[in-house]
Every structure is written in structure tokens, then in C-alpha cells.
Amino acid sequence: MSDSKKIRPIRGIVTKAIQETPDTWTLHLEVKPSERNYLAGQFLSISPKQFPELSELVAYFEHKKGKKELIRAYSMASAPHEPTVSFTIRPERFSPEHDDYAPFLSPFLASPFMKGREFEFLGYTGPYILPANLEEQADQVVHLVAGSGAVPNFSLLKDQLIQNKNPSVHHTLIDINRTYEDIIYRAELEELAQKYPKRFTLVHRLTREERPGFVNGRPTFDLLREHVKDPSRVLVYACGSAITKWQKKHAKLTGEKPAPRFIETVTDWTRQLGIDKKRFKHESYG
Ligand SMILES: Cc1cc2nc3c(=O)[nH]c(=O)nc-3n(C[C@H](O)[C@H](O)[C@H](O)COP(=O)(O)OP(=O)(O)OC[C@H]3O[C@@H](n4cnc5c(N)ncnc54)[C@H](O)[C@@H]3O)c2cc1C
Incomplete structure (x- = not known):
């Protein structure tokens, strides 16, 4: 070990x-x-x-x-x-x-x-790590994160870009936040995007604020589709909220189905895009 x-x-x-x-x-x-x-x-x-x-x-x-x-x-x-x-x-x-x-x-x-x-x-x-043979498996990693879901993907991005690992693989971070002020590591992410323009694309989406230069609105299937270059050569790493075990327990008692949260929604989108489930990793904090 x-x-x-x-x-x-x-x-x-x-x-x-x-x-x-x-x-x-x-x-x-x-x-x-x-x-x-x-x-x-x-x-x-x-x-x-x-x-x-x-x-x-x-x-x-x-x-x-x-x-x-x-x-x-x-x-x-x-x-x-x-x-x-x-x-x-x-x-x-x-x-x-x-x-x-x-x-x-x-x-x-x-x-x-x-x-x-x-x-x-x-x-x-924790299994939310990139494979050792990343270049064999993929040309692109799409990091799809909401709020504090940015945390592990920030670690992955710094490791890949700054350490120049798997240089043929492009990283796209789709970072969804309520407002501009809520964007965690905003300055550091912008610096990475400026330093590694050929390897890293940074996409912000604000759900509760209209701001020049930022796309406003809830994330949609089209947002993911637009940024996935080839579903057969992409890995999607998603981190954000999911239905918690407490909500599932509560739902069992009341008979009410809990509404899908970020991870459930994104899982559905990757299926619709035809991304093999082995190419999709997710982590949630609930
Ligand atoms: C793999 C992983 C990575 C994580 N990474 C991060 C991270 O980077 N940053 C971050 O902020 N958080 C992260 N978390 C979440 C973190 O572990 C904690 O769950 C979070 O900080 C809340 O802890 P707490 O002690 O404040 O709340 P808790 O005491 O754990 O309570 C949280 C919620 O659970 C409910 N709850 C707790 N016990 C029960 C019970 N017995 N019955 C019913 N409801 C209950 C509470 O009502 C409350 O709403 C991660 C979680 C996982 C699994």
C-alpha cells in the first residue's frame, strides 16, 4: 500500500x-x-x-x-x-x-x-483523483462545480497545470456561484487562466447576479454540452450539493421525493450526452 x-x-x-x-x-x-x-x-x-x-x-x-x-x-x-x-x-x-x-x-x-x-x-x-494514465483516457477534463464544490477541483487544477502533468489534456472549469462575491479562489483561478491559456478554460456562471462579462442564470444541459468537445474523450469531475442521507431518510418517512440537487441533475446531463459512467466522477458534501 x-x-x-x-x-x-x-x-x-x-x-x-x-x-x-x-x-x-x-x-x-x-x-x-x-x-x-x-x-x-x-x-x-x-x-x-x-x-x-x-x-x-x-x-x-x-x-x-x-x-x-x-x-x-x-x-x-x-x-x-x-x-x-x-x-x-x-x-x-x-x-x-x-x-x-x-x-x-x-x-x-x-x-x-x-x-x-x-x-x-x-x-x-478519497477517490476523487485523476487517473495516473490520464493522457491515454482523455483529451479534456471538464470540472463542473457549484459553490464550495470548487475546493477539490482547485487542488486538481493546480496539480495538473503548475506541475505540468499530462500536458496534452485540456481543463475546462465551469464554476457556478450565486454572485461574484461568492466565487471562491476567484483571483487564483483567473491567474491560472492567464498563465495557462492553452491548457485551461475558465467559465463562470452566476445564478443570482447580473454582472458585465459574466453569464447569468441557472446552469443548463446546454452549458455542459457547449463545453464538452468529445463525449468519448472527456472526463467530467463534478462537485457540489446532492440529496443528503438525512433528506433521503426524511423522504422515506413522509413519502415525498426529494428534489434533485446539483449532482443528481449533472448525472442526468452526462447520461444525456452519452458520457460513459466510468468517465464521470462526482463528490458531494452532504
Ligand atoms: C468527501 C467530503 C468532502 C467534504 N469537503 C468539504 C469541504 O471542502 N468544505 C466544506 O465546507 N465541507 C466539506 N464537507 C462537508 C463536511 O464534512 C461537514 O459535513 C460540514 O462541514 C458540516 O459539518 P458540521 O459539523 O458543521 O455539521 P453536522 O453536525 O455534520 O450537520 C450537518 C447537517 O446534517 C444534519 N444532521 C447531522 N446529524 C444528523 C442526524 N443524526 N439526523 C438528522 N440530521 C443530521 C444537521 O441537521 C445539519 O443540517 C465534505 C464532506 C465530504 C463527505
Whole structure:
């Protein structure tokens, strides 16, 4: 088993806590170089139980839910060649109509107060990685992401472009956000697009704001079709919201079918385009 497949506890110190958008924060962790051996697109996991500030909430939720609180996964925003291990948090919001409980680790982590903090995480795992023989399989990777779904794809893009991996493969990022202010890594993505114009196309879509130079409106099947050059030589990597296990559970009880979310919709589009399911990878955070 390679080192990148062994999950182990690792300690890191938060050297920077950067606010990316009004509700999104990136934590940059200093970690021993020998413990940064992950693959772009993988995630780390954090136990809420290690933070004394959360101990009463953990006890309360374990009592209410009747089960132990588990670790939470966070995709790496950094690429393996970068000096810090970074991840980006968009805290969940409590909605009394939809949720039984309030989220608690994500609002705690998404904060400037994390700077200087040392904590433990489990690293590294996850199948949302590009194949080693990418050039044999594809001429193009379409990254189709919504909101904080940009996180693992940002890692993949930096790894491929900056490290000049698989140079014959073109990357297209379709990045869907509510407003301009909500675009995570906006400046860094624009810099990548300027630096690697032959290898990288950046497409923004804003769903709730009209802004000159940006396409407005909900993403559609045609948006994907327009950017896929050849369905038989493309890999589609999609990350965004999906129907959660809690929504499925709730639906079973009420008999109401949950409405498709981003990943369910995009899965359907790739089928319509005739993209083989082996060429489609997706990750969701629910
Ligand atoms: C592979 C993967 C990668 C991820 N990457 C990221 C990332 O890069 N950035 C990011 O911000 N997030 C990411 N997430 C999501 C992250 O792991 C957490 O789920 C998220 O931060 C919420 O954690 P929380 O502790 O704040 O909320 P939680 O306590 O987990 O609650 C979240 C929601 O689940 C509901 N819920 C929880 N327990 C129950 C229960 N027993 N019954 C009914 N409902 C329940 C709550 O009501 C709430 O609405 C990722 C998830 C996965 C699986």
C-alpha cells in the first residue's frame, strides 16, 4: 500500500486563516513535509471531539441523536507541491424547516480565531483523483462545480497545470456561484487562466447576479454540452450539493421525493450526452 493510501493521525498548526468570500474560510496548516503526501483531490478528516470549546455541544448532540459524533471530511484545497496543507470551509446553515439539528464543527472552523491553533486530523483518502494514465483516457477534463464544490477541483487544477502533468489534456472549469462575491479562489483561478491559456478554460456562471462579462442564470444541459468537445474523450469531475442521507431518510418517512440537487441533475446531463459512467466522477458534501 502506498503512503498516500494510509490514513493516519497528523498534527498541523494553522499558519493562516483566510476569508475567501463572505461565508467561506481557508485554513492553511503547517505540517511536517513527510506528512504532506496526499494526492490532489483527496480529503482529510477532523474530529470535533478534540476541541474543548465544542465538548458540551458534542455531549448534547450525542445525547439528542443517540449516537457518537463522527469525524467530518474536508477536501484539500492545496496541491501536494504547495508548502501548506489547506482546506476551505463553507459552514452549513441551520434551517428549521429542513434540519433536525444545527451544524457545529463547520461554523467553529470557519473563523479567524483558528489562526495559531494546533489540531489533529486524519489524512489522507478519497477517490476523487485523476487517473495516473490520464493522457491515454482523455483529451479534456471538464470540472463542473457549484459553490464550495470548487475546493477539490482547485487542488486538481493546480496539480495538473503548475506541475505540468499530462500536458496534452485540456481543463475546462465551469464554476457556478450565486454572485461574484461568492466565487471562491476567484483571483487564483483567473491567474491560472492567464498563465495557462492553452491548457485551461475558465467559465463562470452566476445564478443570482447580473454582472458585465459574466453569464447569468441557472446552469443548463446546454452549458455542459457547449463545453464538452468529445463525449468519448472527456472526463467530467463534478462537485457540489446532492440529496443528503438525512433528506433521503426524511423522504422515506413522509413519502415525498426529494428534489434533485446539483449532482443528481449533472448525472442526468452526462447520461444525456452519452458520457460513459466510468468517465464521470462526482463528490458531494452532504
Ligand atoms: C468527501 C467530503 C468532502 C467534504 N469537503 C468539504 C469541504 O471542502 N468544505 C466544506 O465546507 N465541507 C466539506 N464537507 C462537508 C463536511 O464534512 C461537514 O459535513 C460540514 O462541514 C458540516 O459539518 P458540521 O459539523 O458543521 O455539521 P453536522 O453536525 O455534520 O450537520 C450537518 C447537517 O446534517 C444534519 N444532521 C447531522 N446529524 C444528523 C442526524 N443524526 N439526523 C438528522 N440530521 C443530521 C444537521 O441537521 C445539519 O443540517 C465534505 C464532506 C465530504 C463527505
